Amino acid sequence: MAAKRIRLAVAVLVFLLLSARSSVLLAAEKLVGLQSAPSVAMALPWFAEEARLYPKYDLDFQLVYIASSGIVTAAMSGGNGSVAIVGGEGPIRAFLSGNTDFVFIGSVKNVLTHSIMGKPDIKRPEDLKGKRIGVGRIGGNSHYFTQMAMRQKGLDPLKDANLIQTGGAPETFLALATGAVDAASITTPQDTRAAFQGFNYVIDGREIKPPYVATGFVTLRSVIAKRPKVVSQFMHAMAESFKLMTTDRELAFRVISKKIGLTDRKVFDAAYTAEMKVLEPRLDIKAIAIQATLDEIAKTDPRAKQVKAEQLIDRRFLDEMEKDGTFEKLGLGR
Numbered sequence: 001m002a003a004k005r006i007r008l009a010v011a012v013l014v015f016l017l018l019s020a021r022s023s024v025l026l027a028a029e030k031l032v033g034l035q036s037a038p039s040v041a042m043a044l045p046w047f048a049e050e051a052r053l054y055p056k057y058d059l060d061f062q063l064v065y066i067a068s069s070g071i072v073t074a075a076m077s078g079g080n081g082s083v084a085i086v087g088g089e090g091p092i093r094a095f096l097s098g099n100t101d102f103v104f105i106g107s108v109k110n111v112l113t114h115s116i117m118g119k120p121d122i123k124r125p126e127d128l129k130g131k132r133i134g135v136g137r138i139g140g141n142s143h144y145f146t147q148m149a150m151r152q153k154g155l156d157p158l159k160d161a162n163l164i165q166t167g168g169a170p171e172t173f174l175a176l177a178t179g180a181v182d183a184a185s186i187t188t189p190q191d192t193r194a195a196f197q198g199f200n201y202v203i204d205g206r207e208i209k210p211p212y213v214a215t216g217f218v219t220l221r222s223v224i225a226k227r228p229k230v231v232s233q234f235m236h237a238m239a240e241s242f243k244l245m246t247t248d249r250e251l252a253f254r255v256i257s258k259k260i261g262l263t264d265r266k267v268f269d270a271a272y273t274a275e276m277k278v279l280e281p282r283l284d285i286k287a288i289a290i291q292a293t294l295d296e297i298a299k300t301d302p303r304a305k306q307v308k309a310e311q312l313i314d315r316r317f318l319d320e321m322e323k324d325g326t327f328e329k330l331g332l333g334r
Helices: 002-027 044-050 069-077 089-096 141-152 169-178 190-196 221-226 228-247 249-260 265-276 287-297 302-306 316-323 326-330
Strands: 029-035 059-065 083-086 102-111 115-118 131-135 161-165 183-186 200-203 211-220
Touching: 029 069, 029 228, 044 059, 044 228, 044 249, 059 228, 069 083, 069 089, 069 211, 083 089, 089 102, 089 141, 089 211, 089 287, 089 302, 102 221, 102 228, 102 287, 102 316, 115 141, 115 190, 131 141, 131 169, 141 161, 141 183, 141 211, 141 287, 169 183, 169 190, 183 190, 190 200, 190 265, 211 221, 211 228, 211 287, 221 228, 228 249, 228 316, 228 326, 249 265, 287 302, 316 326
Parallel strands: 029 059, 029 083, 131 161, 131 183
Antiparallel strands: 083 211, 102 211, 115 183, 115 200
């Protein structure tokens, strides 16, 4: 009799546990996010995965890597992704082309820290004349930086160099390392990696740090209208991920080295230290970063002159996290 009661109690307990698990799974909201580069600044979704934050925020989240912000925005326009962590030029150009559904809801990094790294014999900006410069994709962060930086140094990116599309950040570094290009526009940690291998900082973006949405959170206004709670949950998860990435160096090394194959601890430490200095602790999206991009685009596309930065920003989720104390509880400063 006692054994029967025990079996019955165990069966009830198992049923309750399975029911609870099923209800959690049923409650989780599916969300597809896109990432345009495997970099330190775009690593927050990796930390959320590592720390199992998505279930905590009732999300069934899938991250898809698509090189280049332009291709990411094309995918989102086609319904393949609801949120993205992405460089700013793609969404801004989509907006200028009439797809005003795109909107920035936060940012990890509002300055560009790409650099143009060159072979040992390429030391000064003028040495880039006639050379092959690797960029990820036309319309992406590396392409934007190359154009802006060359113009700033008195060079014409269309006439003075041959820009070569490589596909993405890892491919750009590989092209430089193997001699497929003479120089390359790359960012942390690939620029640090290149420096350790003897390549030169021909144009050092760490010194220029031009305003630009290097890593922004983007969604669609139509997604916000239909799923405001889900987008809010995602942004709360990203805030907690930021806390993990910026306060636990060992965890950061473990996660980032696994995702991008960076095993040299000296390279990681140098890159990590430099990158932490330029990130936004409260995920703020700055109008000046968007306006700088609009001003640069306006040199070749007059439509950019008719748009103000604030038209591309929705701060409701940042305001929400300020009001509900999320940033304060996580110890994230201003």
